[in-house]
Amino acid sequence: MIVKGARVLDGSANAMMKGKGTEDDRPWQSYHTVYTTAKAGMELVDKEKVQRVVYEMSKGSKYFQNEERKEAFIKQKIDNLRIQCANLTQEDLAHYQKVADRRIVELEASRDLSRIWLHVDMDAFYAAVETLSNPTLKGKPMAVGSMSMLSTANYEARKFGVRAAMPGFIARKLCPELIFVPTDFKKYTYYSDLTRKVFGRYDPNFIAGSLDEAYLDITEVCRERNVKSEEIAQELRAGVYEETGLTCSAGVAPNRLLAKVCSDINKPNGQYVLPNDRMAVMTFVSSLPIRKIGGIGKVTEHILKGVFGINTCEQMLEKSSYICAFFSQSTADFFCSVGLGLGQTDSPQVRFRKSISSERTFSATKDEVLLHKKLEELAEMLSADMQKEGLSGRTLTLKLKTASFEVRTRAVTLQKYISSSEDILKHAKKLLQAELPISVRLIGLRVSQFNGDKCSAKSDPTQKTITNFITSGDVNRNCSSFPDVADHDFVSNAETDMSIDSRQTGQLDWRDPFDGNYLSDVDYQSCTVQKSDGVEEVSLSPLVLPYITGFRN
DNA sequence: TACCGAAGGACCC
DNA sequence: CACCAGGGTCCTTCGTCC
Incomplete structure (x- = not known):
């Protein structure tokens, strides 16, 4: 019954774009890639046609199959969330509404309108630079990149639907005249x-x-x-x-x-x-599609739209009770702050790199001699890069992409810090050995846990523990589950600074456990335990229904 | 329970 | 003709050890 209801919802959610039963006659409409969403300079593009071409070029490929697999996985996650959503009681909702309201008030209180x-x-940076050094390209559709992947395309090319992150061979299909220019980072x-x-x-x-x-x-x-x-x-x-x-x-x-x-x-x-101006910000944000926000990508957009019907930032607030019910606190904070139009305003910190890597794609092979050779080359490249940067680290990660596009990583953490190609290769070999036989199309090596970047946790576990228990996750809030330049930090600046600072100096001044934030954090915890008189009330804590939870069964 | 390491993802350019 | 990059960051979950 509930499941059925969810299906109905599914249909109606897509109905806006698809109409009924188009799945069969227009299959390309359901194949969404990162590069088919509108970008600047693509307003006049025949999106339907681009979709169709991309689909036709991709259909049946190993890549395509993998995309379908991932897509199915997400779809199932959405269905599950929908069901859980439908199962929320009035009391649950009322409770989470309170939690959300309080959180929103706190976030609002942190609003800082003092900086500009x-x-x-x-x-189109790369393309523009290339045109500068070769003016004959001016006015012609061109893209920087290769047959397998484009870094960017100029505006002439965009008129054809060609854009960054699109494989070159598809771009050429869309625009046969397209001029390809190899990337030149120097x-x-x-x-x-x-x-x-x-x-x-x-x-x-x-x-x-x-x-x-x-x-x-x-x-x-x-x-x-x-x-x-x-x-x-x-x-x-x-x-x-x-x-x-x-x-x-x-x-x-x-x-x-x-x-x-x-x-x-x-x-x-x-x-x-x-x-x-607060009003100006709220108005701006009210109609802003969530996908415009850095950190909200294809998947998150799908989930928020598909499960909660959230399309605009404003709706993040309207659905804040659901958000607090289903997402971890840091994620919920991020979403709510988006609804409020909040973001980082603090002064920049120096950020240190945390890992260094190199990886290469080649035509898939299971030839172990060949794979070993690739590994050796990578070890040398990586080692050279590390020497250049004066880095050594103790965690080595081997990355493999199978012929079917599945990505696997295998890591070891050593006692000593390494940087020589011999050391890297020695451990990399062991990691690879354990995966054989296997047919791969990419091998990558990454080194992290650098010598000198003291992980803050080691310095004072006790203090962190306590603080962490109370504030539950504020420490890592540096960026909720959304990476990137730390845009979504909404909470008071002192906190963020800490997590970043501590990493570089090694000597941390843990911020005083006092700013020890928000009662609401306590609340989050307590609602987990809440009414635990009846032992089975493990139910609806936001911590119990995490966001990107694998649902293996 | 606390930590950490490992594995898998989402996202960005 | 050809069938989807490479370099990073950070989050979340899970298992193991204490």
Whole structure:
């Protein structure tokens, strides 16, 4: 009965896009890839056609089959969550509503509208650089990358539906005229450095997100020069153009998460300013699709949409009781803060790399001699990179991608720190040996647990333990289950700083256990145990129904 | 129970 | 002709040891 209900829901959720029973006559509509969602410069693309071509080119391949497998897995997860959702009682809901409301009040209290953040994003960076060094490319559809994968495409190519993360052979099908240019990181780094010189004029401590984007705290420049953020953005973009001949887009907002969203709005060669005003932020966020938020990708979008009907950031708040019921606290915090339009506003920290790796794809083989040779090459490449960076580490991870695209990792942690190719190879061989025989299309090696990055936990386990027990997870909240440049930190800055700081200095000043946050954390815990008089009440703690839980059965 | 290591994923560019 | 990268970050779960 309930299951049936869930199916009905399933149908209606997709009905908006699919109409009834299109599964058979238009199968491509259900094949979603990361690169089929609209991007800047793709408004006029015949999406239906692109979908169809991508599907036709992919159908039946090993890659495709693996995608189907993963898709099925997620679909099942969604179904399960739906059922659990339907089983929530009124009391449960009332309880979680209270939890959510309290949390939202706390998050709201942490809102900081005192800083002005600017996010710069170069327009089709790699492609633009290549065009700069080869002007004959101007006006022609071109993409940077290879037949197997594209890093980016210029705007002419995007008109055909060609875009980053799309395999080249599919792109060529969409646009037979497409010119392929191999990637040349040296070139991009050179231009990236030029842009960064400009960024430094406005915020010497800017955060470089990648070669082509950065976050600047322009609060001080605006104040000192008594100019509006809009003018700073304008001037900065002009400066970048002057220094490099490249265009970029900018977004200005009270925090980094929103600034990033804003820089995408008037791309390319444009900017958008979201004023430091609570109402403006709430209005902005109310209609904003969750997928625009950094950290919410294809899967999370599917789940939130499919299970709770959440499409916009505002709906994160409307459904906050469900969110608190089904997700871990850090994840729930992130989602709610998205609904409030909160994001990081603190000053940048120096972040240290935590791992170094290299991996290579080749045509699938199970030839052990060949595999061994690949492994040896990788060990040498990795070792060379490590020497260059002066790194040594004690955890070695072997990564394999099977001929059927399944990814496996196997790791060992050694007593001593290693960096020589001999050491790496020696242990890598053992890891590989244990997996043979196997047919793989990719091998990778990664070293982590570097010498010198004291893991904070070791220094003072006791203190952490206690704090952790009470605050349950705030310590790692650095980024809820969503990686990336730490955009979604919504909670007070001191906390985040800690987890990052402690890592680099090794000498931590654990933040005082006092800021020991929020009663609500206690609440989260207590609701697990709540009414444990009747022993079987293990039910609905958010900790019991975790987010990405494997549901093996 | 607390930690940590290992394995698997989601996401980003 | 050809059939989907590579370099990272972080989160979550699980098993084992104490």
